[in-house]
Amino acid sequence: MEYYSLTLCEALRLLESGETTSVALTQSVLSRIESVESSVKAYLNIDKERAIQQAERADDLRSQGKGGPLCGIPLAVKDVLCTADFPTTCGSRILEHFTPPYNATVIEKLQKAGAIIIGKLSMDEFAMGSTNENCAFTVPENPWRQGYVAGGSSGGSAAAVAADECFAALGSDTGGSVRQPASLCGVVGMKPTYGRVSRYGLVAFASSLDQVGPLTKDVRDCALMMNVISGYDELDSTSINTSVPDYTLALEQGLQGMRIGVPKEYFGDGLDSEVEAVVRKGIAMLEEMGAEVKEVTLPHTEYCVAVYYLIAPAEASSNLARYDGVRYSYRDTDAESLLDVYKQSRSKGFGDEVKRRILIGTYALSAGYYDAYYKKASQVRTLIKQDFEKVFQECDLIVSPVNPGPAWPLGEKSDDPLAMYLSDILTLSANLAGIPGLSVPCGFTTSGLPVGMQMQAAHFNEEVLLKAAYNLEQLAGIVNQKPAIGENK
Amino acid sequence: MKITREEVQHVADLARLKLSENEIERMTEQLDTILSYVEKLDKVDTEGVPVTTHTQQVVNAFREDVVKPSLDREAVLANAPEDNGESFTVPRIIS
Numbered sequence: 367m368e369y370y371s372l373t374l375c376e377a378l379r380l381l382e383s384g385e386t387t388s389v390a391l392t393q394s395v396l397s398r399i400e401s402v403e404s405s406v407k408a409y410l411n412i413d414k415e416r417a418i419q420q421a422e423r424a425d426d427l428r429s430q431g432k433g434g435p436l437c438g439i440p441l442a443v444k445d446v447l448c449t450a451d452f453p454t455t456c457g458s459r460i461l462e463h464f465t466p467p468y469n470a471t472v473i474e475k476l477q478k479a480g481a482i483i484i485g486k487l488s489m490d491e492f493a494m495g496s497t498n499e500n501c502a503f504t505v506p507e508n509p510w511r512q513g514y515v516a517g518g519s520s521g522g523s524a525a526a527v528a529a530d531e532c533f534a535a536l537g538s539d540t541g542g543s544v545r546q547p548a549s550l551c552g553v554v555g556m557k558p559t560y561g562r563v564s565r566y567g568l569v570a571f572a573s574s575l576d577q578v579g580p581l582t583k584d585v586r587d588c589a590l591m592m593n594v595i596s597g598y599d600e601l602d603s604t605s606i607n608t609s610v611p612d613y614t615l616a617l618e619q620g621l622q623g624m625r626i627g628v629p630k631e632y633f634g635d636g637l638d639s640e641v642e643a644v645v646r647k648g649i650a651m652l653e654e655m656g657a658e659v660k661e662v663t664l665p666h667t668e669y670c671v672a673v674y675y676l677i678a679p680a681e682a683s684s685n686l687a688r689y690d691g692v693r694y695s696y697r698d699t700d701a702e703s704l705l706d707v708y709k710q711s712r713s714k715g716f717g718d719e720v721k722r723r724i725l726i727g728t729y730a731l732s733a734g735y736y737d738a739y740y741k742k743a744s745q746v747r748t749l750i751k752q753d754f755e756k757v758f759q760e761c762d763l764i765v766s767p768v769n770p771g772p773a774w775p776l777g778e779k780s781d782d783p784l785a786m787y788l789s790d791i792l793t794l795s796a797n798l799a800g801i802p803g804l805s806v807p808c809g810f811t812t813s814g815l816p817v818g819m820q821m822q823a824a825h826f827n828e829e830v831l832l833k834a835a836y837n838l839e840q841l842a843g844i845v846n847q848k849p850a851i852g853e854n855k
Numbered sequence: 856m857k858i859t860r861e862e863v864q865h866v867a868d869l870a871r872l873k874l875s876e877n878e879i880e881r882m883t884e885q886l887d888t889i890l891s892y893v894e895k896l897d898k899v900d901t902e903g904v905p906v907t908t909h910t911q912q913v914v915n916a917f918r919e920d921v922v923k924p925s926l927d928r929e930a931v932l933a934n935a936p937e938d939n940g941e942s943f944t945v946p947r948i949i950s
Contacts, residue, residue, distance in 0.1 A: 467930035560910050574908060603916035604909070672893040683870060690871070692943050697936035704945050709873040721872055725863065725882060726889060728870040742896050744906035749899065751907055784888050800910025825911070 369394035373846050374439060374533040374587040381428065381438050388421040388428070388438025391533075392482060395440045399531045402852040405512060407504045408526035410445050411452050412485035420482040427480070436594060437480030442532040444523050445486040446493055447578070448567035449473055452483075456569050457491040457501040457519075460689050460696045460715025470567020471599045472536060472578050479594045487535060488522030491717045492686065493543055493571045495519050496789055499780050500719045507776070508551060509849040510815055514773040517547030523581045524551035529851055534582040534591055540571050541674055542768070542793025544579040545805040549768035549818025552807045552847060554588045554835065555581045559825050560800035561606035564599030572681035573604075575674075575797040583846040585806060585836040589613035592828060608826060616829035617836040621655040624834065627662035627761035632792055638771040644809035644817040645767045651841045652765070652834065662761060664753040667795065669746050674794040675787050676730050676743035682720075683727030689715065722783060751799040758824040763834050765821055766792055768805045772815035792820060802828045806835035807844040857890035858883060 369377065369391050380386040396414050403409060417440060424438035448454050448466035455461045469477070476483065490500035498521025499505050506521045508514040509529040516525040520537025524547030527535050537544040539557035548555025556579045563578045570576060580591035593614065598607040628649060633642060653659045691697035691711030698710035716724070730739035757764060770789055779786050796803035802825070805818035819838065823830040839845050863883045867874050874882065932938045937945070 464934055467926050467933065561913070574910070600918065603918075604911075604913065606911055606913065666899070669896060669899060672896050675889065676893055676896075687871075691936060692945055693931075694934035695936070702946060704948055705871075707945060708871040712871055713873040716872075721874075721878075722882060722885060724870045724872065725866050725886060729858070729862070729866045729886070729890075732866065732869060739893070741906060742899075742901060743893075744908060745901035745904040746896055746899050747907040748904050749901070751910060783885055784892055787889075798907075798910075 368398070370398040370530045371848065372533070373583045375590060377439060377533055388424040388482070389418065391438065392417050392421040392440045392484070395484065395532060398852065402529050403531065405851065406506060406509055406525050406529045406531065408487055408506045408522040408529065408531055409442070409485045410455060410457070410488050410503055410522070413452065416451065417482055417484040424480055424482065434479035435590070436476065438482065439480070439533050440482045440484045441476060441534050442485050442487050442523070442526055443473065443483060443536040444489050444520050444538055446489055446538050446569045447473055447536060448569065449483065449486065452486050454486065454569070455503070457489045457503065458715065458717065458720070459502045460712070462696065464694050466567070468567065471564035471601060472595045473567065475595055484532060487526055490519035490521070491720050492569070492682070493519040493538055493540055494682070494719050494723055496546060496786050497776070497780070498522065498547070499776060500717055502717055505776065508773045509851050510552060511773065513775055515550065515776055517550035517773065519543040520581065521547045524548050524553055524555065527551070527553045527581045527583060528849060530848070534580060534587055536578055536595070537581050538568055539577055539579050539797065540575045541678060541797050542790050544581060545793050545803055545818070545820060546769050546790070548581050548805040549820070550773040550816065552816030552818070552849070553581050553583060554585055554804070554806050555579060556588050556592065556804045556828070556831070557796060557802060558592065558596065558828060559802045561604055562802070562826065562828065563595050564597070564602040564605045566599055566601035570685040572678040573685060574681060575678060577797070585832060585839050586614065586617060588804070589617060589832050611829060613829060613832055616833045619833050621652060621657040621834060621837050624657040624763060625761045626652060626657045626659045627757050627764045628659060629662050629664045629667065629757070629764060629766060631664050631667035632766035636770050637767060640811045641767050641771055641817050644811070645819050648808040648819045648838055648842060649765055652838060655837050655841065662757045662764070664757065664795070666746065666750045666753050667791070670750060670794045670798065671787055671791050673743045673746045673750065673798060674790070675726070676739050677747065677798070679723040679727030680730045680740050681727070683724045683731065686720070686724055719783070747798050750795055754795070754799045754801060762827070762830050763821055763823055765819055768792060768818045768820040772811050772817060796822050801825055802831055804831040804835055806838055807847065808838065808842060809844070856887055857894070858886050
């Protein structure tokens, strides 16, 4: 057993018992990257030298009895999080040479906990996409099958964790961007309650929907990462000032009496029959553990895609106005007037999907259309949120598939934006309602592609998700399961 | 058609995007498909339904108005495409 294949908590145990060092763990992960990265392509930037230096420092601290809860653990983060020690490209040409003058709050928290950030992970440009194919640089492949999508927009994060190229990663989730790639790559991914984790230094896509979340090899690691990144931040006025529990304490509580709702709308047309079978089998396992399962209804589900693809682009068009070629970001040197600086820099710097969403958003917010599009969508958003509130009066947890199908070949849907948007139908509503959601590995298709189960709970009930997910992974026997790649073959 | 070429051109101007003829063509087609799809919201009765812009019960987040250190000028200008050591520079606006 190589160190890189351990879970984060297993690696910590070896550090704590003195059986290994941070330098050995870090070297193991770096050599793993060396051997598989050419086929996984998860990273946009790696700093090996810095990683080893920090590992040496972590070993020193630990020998003095100091160091935080992640002391000496090598991690990686999606390139949407501002890092003063690495360029932060957001997967876009327009930020290709941008190194932020500050760290995101979650980066500060990871570093304070002693984690070593070894690099930045690939993503769809500005987190807009469902396959990571919209990255202006490298496009990751699914570690479970070459030539297949890793999912998106946190595809690099999911692929890196699945391929053992880091012990855990951070992603961001605006409409499923942590949960969907986690499901397609067979890892655990959590989107916390809106306001649970600081968004300071998370490059903004749609500010009322964005949330940072962990991608990990198992549920225990997810709970530990949540302990580190959660909490109020005075630099993010939308973060919520409520206490952070020790999430690991929830794991081993049983499911006796837990009320689980299965929304009938999530099992409708377009759901792959194998995905459905795997998830139904998982639900039966939860029932065996003592949970009460019943069918529920979220009647406005069919409107989620329409609501999301008005609200998210509207917010994006406003947020992305800051890329003007003046203060940071790419400037087209051929531009002769200030207006040309704006127009030419943005047109050459942004990719297709980003332009498309800026156009939709600008249109939906423009004079004469605001009421028909943005206001209408924001009202239907209220109805979607109320659907969940009703179900959570009688249920603790909602379970479903994460994505209508398993991973698909790269290039398959990339010419049809609407078809791509429709595949997000099962994950968008958690962001619209602000509730926490998680993807946990549940099984495999007959051809061996991973299938995740989505769990959603009421605001700030992350513990319910972690408890149910931990029980499911134990029962399904899928804890830190590995794709056949590199030395695992 | 939900949206015309001229409207796409107008929206692109508002958004400070310069699109090629090909891009306008393609974007018009794709935006039309998307806008036709979102039309399904018209079927929902939203009479008297309030809008949701924030999913939590937060009304205002106030803080004390105190002066705190801000980023170092040199660090901020380090990412500027063009600067004169003190400020960002852009092409002359008033001739």
